[in-house]
Structure formats: C-alpha cells, structure tokens
Amino acid sequence: MRHYVLFFFLCTCAAGVTTAQDSSLLNMLEDSMMANKQGAHVTGAFKGTHIINTHSVETPAKGVLLFMIMHRFGKINEGAYEFFGLDNATMRMGFDYGLTDELTVGIGRSTFQKTYDGYLKGKLLRQSEGPGGHIPLSVTALGGIAYTSLRYSDKPYLNARYRTSYTLQLLAARKLSRNLSIQLSPAYLHYNLVPTAADKNDVFVLGVGGRMKITKRSSINIEYNYLPGNQVRSFKVYNSFSAGFDIETGGHVFQVHVTNSQGMVEPLFLGRTTGSWGRGDIYFGFNISRSFNLAKKR
C-alpha cells in the first residue's frame, strides 16, 4: 500500500523531478567513496618521452611502439648562403618499445657521426596522490650505450671499444600543477676514448628542464644541462641549452625547438656541445613521435 502512495506522489510531481529527489543516497555513496579512496598516479608530467634532447620521465605504456624522428638543421649563423642552416641537417630516428608500463627498451641511429644508440629506461617511482600513498616525485632511470661508426681514414686505431660511450642518468620530475612540470636530470657519462689525457673519461652533468602548458594540447619546453668545468679541456665545450614548443594531437607529439647542440644522444649533447648561443651557433629542429599499439589488450 505504501508503495502505491509513493508511486502516486512521484507521478504527481514528475514534472518537478528535482524536488522529489533525495540527496541522502548520493551523500551515502560519497561518504563510502571517501572512505575507500585510494592513491592515484599523477600522469602526463610531459607530453613526450623527451623534453627536447633530454629524456623525460615518461615512457610508452606496455605494448606501445613509439617511432620518433629527431631532426636538427644546420646553424643559424651559417648565413644566407646556407639558408640559415636549413640547407644542412642531421637526424636521429629511434624506436622505443614498452616492455611493461614501467620498462622501455630503445634503439636509435643518428646521422651525426653515424651513431647507433640503445638504452633501457625504467620508472622507479611514480608521483602519486591520495591517502593510498603520497609520492612527491616521479623518478626514471636511464642506462644507455652509444656507438659511433663513422670511419676516419687517419685514425685506424679506432676499435669498437674506443667508439663506445655510456650514459647513466636519473630523471626526477614533479608535476607541480596541471600546467607546470619540472625535472632534474643528473647524468654520468663514460667515454672510452677522449681526445687527450687532460680530458676526463668520466663526466658528470646536471640537467634541469621543464614544461609549461599554454593550452590543453601545447606547451613551452626548456632544458639546460650544466657541465661543471675542467672535465673537457682539450676543446671548448658549452652547456647545452634548448627551448621549444610541443603540440600533441592524438598519437602524435610534435616538438619544434632551437638548441646549441647538434647531437641527439647523451654523450654527444651533454658532454660534446661545441655550439655557443652567444656566437649564434643555434640549431633549429624538431622531434616528431607517433605511437603504435602492438599489444591487443591491456
């Protein structure tokens, strides 16, 4: 009987639905949700797997193959004859594959000194929020190897060992707000061969970088890699500084930038940047990445 009364009551005020609603049910659900709330990863600190030259903390998800082309034109100060650098170019193409959501394997080939590179990149910590666990930072480790295959007729002694160098880098980033992320990237490099005995085989570099979103799908990126003095003495090296703009559209990330580094692999741009911003040794370039889902189901 009670039901029929209620039913008629509801029917009569069906026009004013909201007045008949009882928010106590929703309040009960919200309380239950709060009580069971778990921590969640903070995602999307950077749009790409690279800030510009430096790796970001981001890696492709499990089963995702990321194809990336990094392209640098010549130096702007080469003047009108070289069309301000656009007549010349170096590029690196690379593939990253997500073995798991945390571990990525990558390979690449640069035209610059005909360099091959390979690396493993693993997420150690993921920035998280909520009562389930608060982690302030995302930390990703990068271990890489680079092999320069360019032939020099005057250097017959260059064997495989001499042509190889190594990178160990820790990438620590925090997404401070929905728009702003910063990253500290200390790196340790080892060159099996250095030009003179005065140059260090083991080189330490401290990188900083960040991105500021300007719309939902675009951002301004900056990175600076500080190379403390007296590590490279036989020729003049500069700190690598790059600034650029990211646009993301679906599975693509398109990055355009200017940088004083020509190389796009850590041993080349962190410890061997010979371009100077002051002299106008500025390379215009872009990175394009496209992700492909190889795994059928997550």
Added chain:
Amino acid sequence: MASAQVFITRTGVINFFSKTPMEDIKAENNQVYAALDLSKKTIAFSMLMKSFLFRKELMQEHFNENYVESDRYPKSTFKGTFTGDVDPQKPGIYNVQAQGVITLHGVDKSINTPATIEITGDGLTGTARFNLLPQDFNITIPGIVRDKIAKQIDVQVKIDCKPVK
C-alpha cells in the same frame, strides 16, 4: 515489511562507446558506486573519472587530461528517481523510467531514460542505456580528431546491488 529497501554496490559497471568509421573507442569503469532506494524510488551514482580504463593507455591519458579534466572534476555523479512499480518481494524484470541529473565535467544535465530493475534472489540488477553528447558537458573536441570521436557517446550501465542491512 521486513525486506530491505536500499540496495548498494561499489563495483557497478559503466561502459561507453564511441563508434566512427575512423576509430572505435571504448572504456569501462567497474568501480562505480550506485544505490537504489526502492521505497523512496531514488537512485544515485558516483564514480571517479580516472577509473575509466581504455584499451590504449594514451587514450586514457588524453581522456583525463584533455577532455574530462579529471584533475579539476574528478567525479561524475547521477542523482535521480525512477517511476514504475518494483516489488522487492517478487523476483523478475521491471521496466522503469529513470530521470535525474548527471553531473560531469562540472556541468549538470537532466536526463530521462528507460531502465530495467531485476529483482534477484539476493539483490537487484539495474541496467540502462542512453546517449550523451560531449558538447552538453562543455567537452570540446578539436577539429583534428573530430572524425575519430562520435557525436553521440553510447553509455551502458549495469549495477549488481546488494541490500543494505
């Protein structure tokens, strides 16, 4: 009347589908909180947008970052009523009409949809299916992906609720 009138679940399922010739997108949230009060004929839903799982991780990231902005609007809720008779003592499928307000992306929108309530031995199962338009919730779709996202998103709801003691 001895039997319970309020039914609840924390593992309700909401799927949505976007079908276009270019791309099919689907996502599932199986951590939907839902409650029904058969005596008051009220319904409530609440869910975290981050709990929608996509086949492609990148889609999931874009859904949260660019479309529903789940950092600003973490939850979506529904608060409403249903009309139609449901006898909790009599197992069977009852067709009802549900109406109320969906809050998503910070925007309230009234909806009215047919739904079913099935009284089972130990609880009830509610289902509904309706379409939502992203633009009704101020979710803008950029031109470059407009061909890949359907104008109407097909939403399917299924909740298996147990009585609250």
